[in-house]
Amino acid sequence: MISAKLPSSIPEQAVAGKLIWQKNNCVSCHTLFGHGGYEADDLTHITDAETTEYLIDFLVEAPVMRPHKYARHPALDQIDAENLVNYLEFLNTIPTLGWPPQQEQVEDDS
Amino acid sequence: MNQSITSKQQFLAQIISRRYCLSAVCLFALQSVVALMGALDLVISDLPSPIPFEYGRAIHLGLADFWPLIGTMGMVYFFMTAELNREIHSPRLARWQYWVVMLFTLSIFGTLALRLGNGREFLEGKPIFYLGICLALTLASYNLIRTLLTDRQNITPAAATMTVGMIFLLLLLLPNTITFNNPIVDEATKFWVVHLWEEMAFELTSVGFIATFFIVSGLANRTQIEKWLYLEASLAIIGGLYGTGHHYYWIGFPAIWLILGSLVSLVEVIPVGMLVHMTYKGLKSKEIHNRREKLTLWLLLSSVFYHVTGASLLGLFLTIPWVNLYMHGTYFTSGHAHLALFGSLGFVVLAGCYYVLSQGSEPTLQEYKGGVLAVIILNIGLIIMSSALLAAGLKETYLWRILGMDFMDAHLLLNPYLILRVLGGTMFTLGDLLLSWYIFKAWRETNL
Ligand code: HEM
Ligand code: HEM
Numbered sequence: 001m002i003s004a005k006l007p008s009s010i011p012e013q014a015v016a017g018k019l020i021w022q023k024n025n026c027v028s029c030h031t032l033f034g035h036g037g038y039e040a041d042d043l044t045h046i047t048d049a050e051t052t053e054y055l056i057d058f059l060v061e062a063p064v065m066r067p068h069k070y071a072r073h074p075a076l077d078q079i080d081a082e083n084l085v086n087y088l089e090f091l092n093t094i095p096t097l098g099w100p101p102q103q104e105q106v107e108d109d110s
Numbered sequence: 111m112n113q114s115i116t117s118k119q120q121f122l123a124q125i126i127s128r129r130y131c132l133s134a135v136c137l138f139a140l141q142s143v144v145a146l147m148g149a150l151d152l153v154i155s156d157l158p159s160p161i162p163f164e165y166g167r168a169i170h171l172g173l174a175d176f177w178p179l180i181g182t183m184g185m186v187y188f189f190m191t192a193e194l195n196r197e198i199h200s201p202r203l204a205r206w207q208y209w210v211v212m213l214f215t216l217s218i219f220g221t222l223a224l225r226l227g228n229g230r231e232f233l234e235g236k237p238i239f240y241l242g243i244c245l246a247l248t249l250a251s252y253n254l255i256r257t258l259l260t261d262r263q264n265i266t267p268a269a270a271t272m273t274v275g276m277i278f279l280l281l282l283l284l285p286n287t288i289t290f291n292n293p294i295v296d297e298a299t300k301f302w303v304v305h306l307w308e309e310m311a312f313e314l315t316s317v318g319f320i321a322t323f324f325i326v327s328g329l330a331n332r333t334q335i336e337k338w339l340y341l342e343a344s345l346a347i348i349g350g351l352y353g354t355g356h357h358y359y360w361i362g363f364p365a366i367w368l369i370l371g372s373l374v375s376l377v378e379v380i381p382v383g384m385l386v387h388m389t390y391k392g393l394k395s396k397e398i399h400n401r402r403e404k405l406t407l408w409l410l411l412s413s414v415f416y417h418v419t420g421a422s423l424l425g426l427f428l429t430i431p432w433v434n435l436y437m438h439g440t441y442f443t444s445g446h447a448h449l450a451l452f453g454s455l456g457f458v459v460l461a462g463c464y465y466v467l468s469q470g471s472e473p474t475l476q477e478y479k480g481g482v483l484a485v486i487i488l489n490i491g492l493i494i495m496s497s498a499l500l501a502a503g504l505k506e507t508y509l510w511r512i513l514g515m516d517f518m519d520a521h522l523l524l525n526p527y528l529i530l531r532v533l534g535g536t537m538f539t540l541g542d543l544l545l546s547w548y549i550f551k552a553w554r555e556t557n558l
Contacts, residue, residue: 026164071156
């Protein structure tokens with residue numbers, strides 16, 4: 001009954017990225033597949049909406065987070081950031097049966 | 111065989127169970143304080159804190175699973191001996207088990223406070239510590255099985271149900287000590303704890319406890335209760351197992367789980383109905399209870415209330431695939447999580463812990479009233495907190511999922527609800543500390 005087949009085998013870099021995801025406890029604020037914290041956006045399909053370069057820059061040069069004035073997003077070094085974004089790109093290939101709804105509009109907005 | 115327990119403590123297991131229950135209550139008191147800090151952190155910009163939000167949240171979630179676990183371990187030992195009217199196989203093992211479970215639980219929280227973890231929601235600690243918890247669960251399961259087998263003629267349904275529940279706790283946690291590369295397998299396995307612990311294993315230990323409590327306190331007679339118990343337990347297992355499907359909708363599993371998850375979740379609700387029936391029967395049959403039993407009942411009835419509403423009805427609503435498509439991963443889930451996890455599991459464990467720790471004493475009228483007041487404050491706090499989360503979830507669903515607004519823009523509009531949640535949480539914390547204080551007093555009075 002449990003058929004957890006991946007669409008393709010997971011690349012090594014994505015595995016490394018998964019461990020970075022876990023090490024930094026990203027799931028406490030973000031969700032993947034809708035599971036996780038409620039403080040920040042779901043990242044399952046984030047690579048549809050943003051470019052790889054933008055995401056890596058965001059993680060390396062972590063910005064101040066709204067509505068805070070000082071507190072910044074946790075930052076990663078360049079290699080970790082690349083691996084992590086690779087993992088997110090891999091996640092984007094997993095079919096999620098039409099979830100989340102309204103994805104199109106989110107893309108248009110950005 | 112069926113006489114109620116006398117006020118003298120007869121069994122070593124019952125004395126040992128007290129340390130589990132006391133630790134559980136202390137961790138519960140700690141939890142609401144940690145949680146309140148986290149909730150404040152979300153509404154006050156740049157709040158300085160020694161532990162960053164993401165690790166505070168991890169500790170909060172770890173506590174949510176582990177104080178009920180520790181309390182349950184104590185309760186099961188206590189009520190096994192009460193039910194079977196004989197000593198457990200090895201009190202010594204039960205003492206060791208206590209130190210093992212406490213060592214590894216505290217290690218999880220300690221390392222998380224130092225920002226060391228494994229970043230899987232609800233299982234944020236390092237995998238090695240969960241292996242330690244598995245060791246404690248192995249000791250418990252072994253001890254309970256041996257206890258049952260020493261007198262095979264007298265295995266009662268309640269004792270068997272509690273034992274099976276404990277074994278399931280072990281089996282479901284074990285795979286979660288492995289690190290998976292495959293994110294789908296990782297997600298799927300996680301729900302064996304997030305879902306199956308709560309909705310199957312703890313369901314079994316709780317049902318066993320409630321049945322025994324009714325029998326030993328003379329609220330209901332044995333045949334009346336035992337008639338249903340095996341059926342109820344089987345349904346809880348079947349419904350629980352396949353009901354896991356309602357967490358598998360969008361994680362890369364085939365679409366069959368949409369149908370399986372939603373249909374089998376209906377089965378999950380049947381044992382809850384039977385539980386209510388059992389409770390009702392128990393209550394109707396006898397009028398006079400002593401204060402200690404009455405206070406236990408206050409806690410137990412609170413649990414039954416949330417079991418029906420926050421857990422089953424809300425859960426069933428969330429299970430409908432079309433609803434879940436939009437509400438999945440919003441604050442609505444968090445509202446359900448608090449109502450279900452604390453409401454139904456938390457209250458039942460508190461009921462058991464109070465009963466265990468007050469064994470051999472009777473609260474004064476004033477203490478009884480204080481206890482009831484604490485339960486009422488807890489209830490009101492929980493309802494305010496969870497309603498705020500449910501309302502926030504509805505608004506979030508509408509803005510984010512239906513209108514397609516940017517996540518952060520939508521989230522910033524939820525602030526009023528999150529402030530209301532802090533207020534509810536403050537009340538909850540007060541109720542929590544008050545209740546813990548009364549339970550602590552009962553423990554001290556009976557601690558010879
Ligand atoms: C004692 C009983 C229950 C407890 C302790 C409980 C606890 C929880 C928790 C902690 C979550 C959050 C999981 C997460 O954040 O990923 C959750 C989610 C959920 N629960 Fe329950 N629950 C209970 C009963 C039920 C029942 C009876 C049903 C349905 C028949 C149900 C349906 C759901 C669904 C569909 C979700 C996922 C919501 C989403 O997609 O975001 N629950 N539950
Ligand atoms: C003073 C009372 C409490 C407050 C203020 C509180 C606050 C919080 C906060 C801030 C979060 C993080 C939500 C997020 O990521 O945005 C959370 C999550 C959670 N809390 Fe509590 N909490 C309280 C009591 C409890 C209790 C007593 C339990 C269970 C025994 C519990 C179980 C949970 C669970 C399971 C989650 C994860 C929810 C999910 O992922 O859906 N909480 N709580």
